[in-house]
Amino acid sequence: MKNVAQQLITQKLKQLTTSDIIYYSKKYNIPISKAEAEAIIRALKKNKENPFDSDGRKRMLGKLASITSKDTARAVNKILIKLAKEYGVDHWLE
Template identity: 40%
Template structure:
């Protein structure tokens, strides 16, 4: 995988703001509250997840399920898989 693209993804995760996260959630019809968005963003800032690693994605989804619920975490995983295919970057994951 291109290390530059990987670095951009990781940086985006660490710097996302709750308001932006809420915009994405609304766009993709994923129900999260403002408080949950704040908790999620704070968690992402504190942890350096690499979304290209299965173990890191699994850890992120488990934490998301704790913050929200299992249905939301499953929906996010489905969306993630859909976007990977949509943008033709399957080989990166």
């Protein structure tokens, strides 16, 4: 069941919109510009890394940092962690 849920979440990450990223950034008080949100969306659509694997998440965020900035990658990581906590699956990110 965990693998199925992780696959669904990973698929959802690839379907996020710029508006979704802006919504979550405001919800969690993490500043992200529209341009950064657009870059995040492009990176997520191309991502082949497993965000639930710590090494995969580091590679994913490293690629994002090279496209945008380290601050943006950190912001995405914070949003991912907060969302995982909100849905009670934060232990999957360890």
